[in-house]
Amino acid sequence: MSxxxxxxxxxxxxxxxxxxxxxxxxxxxxxxxxxxIIFLFPLVVAIVTSFKTRTAVTGTLPFVPVFPWQxxxxxxxxxxxxxxxQGGLVNSFLRxxxxxxxxxxxxxxxxxxxxxxxxxxQIAVLLLLVSATFFPTQAAxxxxxxxxxxxxxxxxxxxxxWGLPLLEPxxxxxxxxxxxxxxxxxxxxxxxxxxxxxxxxxxxxxxxKIDGANIFRIYQRIILPISVPMFAVVFIFHFxxxxxxxxxxxIIMSGSGHPAAPAxxxxxxxxxxxxxxxxxxxxxxxxxxxxxxxxxxxxxxxxFAKGITGGGTA
Amino acid sequence: MANVTLDEVTKIxxxxxxxxxxxDDVNIDIKDGEFLVLVGPSGCGKSTTLRxxxxxxxxxxxxxxxxxxxxxxxxxxxxxxxxVFQSYALYPHMxxxxxxxFGLEEATDLSDEEIHTRVEDAAxxxxxxxxxxxxxDELSGGQQQRVALGRAIVREPDAFLLDEPLANLxxxxxxxxxxxxxxxxEDLDTTTIYVTHDQTEAMTMSDRIAVLNDGKLQQIGTxxxxxxxxxxQFVAGFIGEPSMNFLPVTLEDGRLVGEHFEYPLREETxxxxxxxxxxVLGIRPEDIExxxxxxxxxxxxxxxxxxxxxxxxxxxxxxxxxxxxxxSELTATISGMRNVEGAESIGVGIPENAIHIFDGExxxxxxxxxxxxxxxxxxxxxxxAA
Numbered sequence: 001m002s003x004x005x006x007x008x009x010x011x012x013x014x015x016x017x018x019x020x021x022x023x024x025x026x027x028x029x030x031x032x033x034x035x036x037i038i039f040l041f042p043l044v045v046a047i048v049t050s051f052k053t054r055t056a057v058t059g060t061l062p063f064v065p066v067f068p069w070q071x072x073x074x075x076x077x078x079x080x081x082x083x084x085x086q087g088g089l090v091n092s093f094l095r096x097x098x099x100x101x102x103x104x105x106x107x108x109x110x111x112x113x114x115x116x117x118x119x120x121x122q123i124a125v126l127l128l129l130v131s132a133t134f135f136p137t138q139a140a141x142x143x144x145x146x147x148x149x150x151x152x153x154x155x156x157x158x159x160x161x162w163g164l165p166l167l168e169p170x171x172x173x174x175x176x177x178x179x180x181x182x183x184x185x186x187x188x189x190x191x192x193x194x195x196x197x198x199x200x201x202x203x204x205x206x207x208x209k210i211d212g213a214n215i216f217r218i219y220q221r222i223i224l225p226i227s228v229p230m231f232a233v234v235f236i237f238h239f240x241x242x243x244x245x246x247x248x249x250x251i252i253m254s255g256s257g258h259p260a261a262p263a264x265x266x267x268x269x270x271x272x273x274x275x276x277x278x279x280x281x282x283x284x285x286x287x288x289x290x291x292x293x294x295x296x297x298x299x300x301x302x303x304f305a306k307g308i309t310g311g312g313t314a
Numbered sequence: 315m316a317n318v319t320l321d322e323v324t325k326i327x328x329x330x331x332x333x334x335x336x337x338d339d340v341n342i343d344i345k346d347g348e349f350l351v352l353v354g355p356s357g358c359g360k361s362t363t364l365r366x367x368x369x370x371x372x373x374x375x376x377x378x379x380x381x382x383x384x385x386x387x388x389x390x391x392x393x394x395x396x397x398v399f400q401s402y403a404l405y406p407h408m409x410x411x412x413x414x415x416f417g418l419e420e421a422t423d424l425s426d427e428e429i430h431t432r433v434e435d436a437a438x439x440x441x442x443x444x445x446x447x448x449x450x451d452e453l454s455g456g457q458q459q460r461v462a463l464g465r466a467i468v469r470e471p472d473a474f475l476l477d478e479p480l481a482n483l484x485x486x487x488x489x490x491x492x493x494x495x496x497x498x499x500e501d502l503d504t505t506t507i508y509v510t511h512d513q514t515e516a517m518t519m520s521d522r523i524a525v526l527n528d529g530k531l532q533q534i535g536t537x538x539x540x541x542x543x544x545x546x547q548f549v550a551g552f553i554g555e556p557s558m559n560f561l562p563v564t565l566e567d568g569r570l571v572g573e574h575f576e577y578p579l580r581e582e583t584x585x586x587x588x589x590x591x592x593x594v595l596g597i598r599p600e601d602i603e604x605x606x607x608x609x610x611x612x613x614x615x616x617x618x619x620x621x622x623x624x625x626x627x628x629x630x631x632x633x634x635x636x637x638x639x640x641x642s643e644l645t646a647t648i649s650g651m652r653n654v655e656g657a658e659s660i661g662v663g664i665p666e667n668a669i670h671i672f673d674g675e676x677x678x679x680x681x682x683x684x685x686x687x688x689x690x691x692x693x694x695x696x697x698x699a700a
Contacts, residue, residue: 203403206370209390210397211465212421221416225407 107189232303603663
């Protein structure tokens, strides 16, 4: 009899834990799906709206899609957005690619100097860099605007360059923007690289020293090649940052009409007219502008994951 | 090839809690082509000493010279030494060939062709010539170890510095590599400094052993010198496996009096002890005789605690009579063919010509064993009485 009651007790426990497990699962899935819906909802609305005509936007619910065979479907807004943003997208690439590359290289070099080489004052430099990562962008806008317009007007200083083919005086503002992006990006990128370099087996650098390599050769032949996953992380991170940034172009360039304005700035004026706001056009423009960051993420995604998890460290 | 000299080398690390003396006034003279093993427990300063020879650490005081030329303030790049690290430190993004040629590309002006030949030769010598195009992560631990050695060999350096190179290998591979490293060093005849905490490696591989403890050099000598004529209790206890037995005793009327035994001494042994009465009696496990019963002056009744059979020999833990069995003080090794059981009453023989006596306070050796009973007519290599 006692064995029977034991059996029952065990059985009831097993059943209970089984039910418990399914409730848990149900809860987890409910929360997960809720989060997915919350996060994807705006994106879905944006995509759906970008294919609607102006009348369809006002006539239908925002999240109800209009299919190609239905009234109110249009591709014209994508075409129009592309026409308007074309120049801005080119400017954005001209800005983001050098800004990201140079920031990554400088950040990696700085982190290398801070982690692998002993020199006086490196703690102070590190502290400065760390505190700079907390520096709010908004606090920099006035000094930055004055710096580029009053003290260092690149358009005047680089006068000789504008004679070259493909370069125009208004590119001075683009260069100013790139330099600002680099300056603003170096601290956080350095801190990222520093974390990575601290996990590198110290004996690797020592072995290279004994093998006769000087500090530059060690960087070039050892550190740089094994930093590839971290470069992917930094590239994605900073590319997105620079591509999406609005404040710096806004204060360095006069407005969306500036010939060197990046896409984010041009986007601000898109779809606004006397007849009101063309939401479909604005959505198409926004999605178009967001596309390159998604592409970058897809291209460097596997390296990114490797860098995030710290894989590839020797 | 060169001789390496460490002259009063001291390394002090400073941190928030104060100064840590890692290496304290070490003098070592390593002859050209010699295989010197630096051995000691972890934290004894052996790796720091090696790193100072490599140039990775700057000595706080003292001079390191290679072939009579001071290199103390030269950077690692400017010294012609090669080092093998415990982690091997292979460059993960380079092939085996890339790893082995890196040093030659950076440190020498050799042509690509010469580098190629040297790498091929070294790889053939180490039996890794078919792995040259692989990356380190495609290699086993033993293969990585060989690549690390190959990287050192191609440099043809003044000295090889090896920092626990066998520590990450499994036991069987380790003993194979031990023999192979010895052959290699004999063939190349390059001055080698080898750091290990493993006294077996130190005993089996070296021409001379330097025993370090707490940053201080305890003894430098041939393996058998350190084994049979230790300078102090530390060396006696560190070299040899199982360790030497130590029994605290006092000298009373020409006898050593321990807690459970009294040990009469010969006149000539006593003469070595001076006025010191607080002493430690040392005896190697293999010198202890396990007898059926105690009869002589130097034999004592005892009880077997535990027997650890090793096959070729048995390690027997023995307690003196009147002592709790589990507090056994003596470890003896006897032939594997002899049968002794736990709890058995036996006699323990401690022959006087095999005993060591140490100063109880300083640990300094006052009397070392006789070597008169060496088998054959040749003296033990390097262990002649000083």
